[in-house]
Amino acid sequence: MSEAAGEDRSKLLQPDDISKIERVFNLRQVNTSEGHLIFGPQERNGIRQSEAAIPLDVASEIVEAIDRGAERLEEYEGWIDPQRGYVEFEVRQQGLSALRSSTIEKFTFDIHPCTHEHASDPPFIYDEERNHFSTVIRVSANDGSTCIEISPNSPLCLPLLPLDVEGRGRPRTQTTLKIYLSGSTEKTDLVRRSRELANSFLFELNVRHRCSYSLRPRVENRSQRRHGTAIEYTVRFPKTPIADNIAALFSIPSDFAMRGNHTLFYLSYYQILEHYMPAVHKRETVRKVRRLLRSLDFDEEKDSSVLKILNSVERSHGASEGEQLRNLVQECVPENRLEEFLSLDHGGHFGKNGPISGVPAINSKSGESLASQVAKRVYMLRNRIVHAKDDARYAESKVLLPLSREALRLQPDIELVRLLAIEVIVDNR
Template sequence: MSEQESNSSEISLTEEEKSLIAQAFSLNRVEIHDGFLVFVAPDIGSRRRENGIPVEAARAILEAINRGAERLEDYEGWIDPSSGFVEFEVKQQGLNWFVKYSAEYEFEVRPCSHTHRADPPVEMSQELNHISPMIRVTSKDSSTCIEISRNTPLCTPITPIEHFDRKTGQARRSGQDTLKVFLPGPTRKEDLKKDAQQLADTFLFELNARHRLPYKLRQRMPHLPYLPNLPKPSRSIRYPKTAVSENIATLFSIPSDFDMRGNRTLAYLSYYQIIESFLPAIHQRATVAAVRRMIRSLDFDETKDSSIMKILNSVGRAHGASDGDQLKRAVEECVSGEKLHEFFSLNSIHFGKTGPISGVPAINARSGESIQSQTAKRVYALRNRIVHAKDDVRFAESKVLLPLSHEASKLQPDVELVRLLAIDVIVDNP
């Protein structure tokens, strides 16, 4: 971009306009440099990286904001009620062979009133020398279109400045594909949001299920990680003493990988799976111990039916114990209350009544219920929120906890809790 063009770009955006764009992206410190609107994201540790978008894209975003467009709350993308338009950023999952075999596809496309840059199956970008998928379908009445194609200026990737070509004003990277929903015209915001979400979910499901074209909507995640307070780990590395089977060692290594990828629900379930694998043995051990106590009792008499019935009733109750009851017994037997009190004291807000995870019991150290019992109830309730369908009447009061949702991004203290339980269960059951 020439110096004259750069100066023209700088004049075209006032400080108020630059501030509006920065607020929309929840970023700060905005300036224009060499034809780019430059942001600095909130600090994460010692890392600070300048990111930006071409000023031309910034102008388009500003025009959309001025007509009432907003960023989506739960997903990366924009909603523009005045145009009846929603654009979601999408990610490809695994291999996607659409471009290679694009000539073999047919599309249910009809004449419509919307403006489209190209027709299926592909879109060629001359500036970037890049071929992108162009997938589009139209409703039978021609009122609605759904399209996956190269992003509009609204969803221009905010890219590290070093990845921009200053001669062309274009990102050197290929950018990103987005899913666009075009409704007939101006639409009430809540209706547009609901309809677009339903159409996007259905369309992506069918692309994957019918055509093996796996896309997913990109969840909108907070800039700063939500981390728990943890006791300081040991700095003394010793020769191993804990007997661990190959299966358990493998299971214990898996959650860290999910955690690194930001999928805290799968990390949680993986640690829970470790605990669950020990529940039958712990429950059987407790049942046998209870029977032995009865037999050793001074009033036990094997010649009396009443004594035998006590044993049978005890075994019957044990046999019918629920998963929640078995988990409670495991926590009571394997995890010390002192350790749990220390952990919860470091994260009292998260585990309290005003914590960010809904539909699970809070932890109250001052209640008459044991800390182990409260812990087991919370862990089991959270497990049910993740794995049970929301239309299951047994769990109707708890909304399903979706992976990569806003709520799931706050799950790390609960992941650390179930990790603590898993470790103590492993150590107590060599």
């Protein structure tokens, strides 16, 4: 669309059109400035915590798309346009790709004549405003009915950023994956087919070309973060002896946090708990045996007394990982530390209507000890992350994928398992 055409259409925006944009992005208009509609977030805990500036011509295209039935995807960041048979996914790129501007001319693309309208052609497009080359990857079916493209975003997926310090629009692009089918397609079928094509294409890009992209999941509100331990403002000379392996294990989660991998973030702290399970379990077994030996009715000449010791040892030897974890929490984590953590405002995260499915809620009034409830939740969440296999035993709780909407809401559970790791380390110095 030409700049003049965009300006003409932007003049036609009505209050009802602006309301459509507000609803679809969960924003509210606060101002108009320098050819932009300025929006603020509806909720302070939403993803976008600053104002967003949408150019008027882009706003017009978004309204036009909404009017023909286009809408935002439910599971991923992006848009679906059933009338056009078109889907656009926002994607993340991990690491340096072989398909970059300096080497992309070495590649050929499986392209056939089609009827779709493409804004650019492989291998790249030059952005004069940013003085930047962006990669364009496109392939098509033999009959030209379907095209798959990775390229800079269309107006629908324009990054929502504030104006710069001088009140001007910022140059903004992001990479998106576009699926073009042959004309109008029923919504459910379009979502299914686009997901299948996207998964297949991104898998082959990774395997064949070491080019790693992933679809960006959609999360309206991230879980509120409440630190499980208070921040101290006095930096002291160290007093806590830590073994090399524990020091390494405790430092690893922060690296995963920076990379946005919440499931590995969680598992890294859980690995610390696993490290201490055998020693604490053995310690508890020895304590129980000693208690039996000190019992006033213990008689080493009686088989019944000796059998009590044997049974205690056998039960200990056959304890499951879940039982060992419960014992670890009960022995090493003070009840008041759990009470203090759970008393914080986690936005209902640990309640029965919390955002993480397949794990038990924690209820201080249930009659079950907090240590037992916490251990069950931590262990079942661990299972949801690691049991990525087709096994009937785990059919009730599907695997928790690293970039799923649930994974992006794990922060309170991560803070909980971090608290457990700290208390266990301190208890076993």
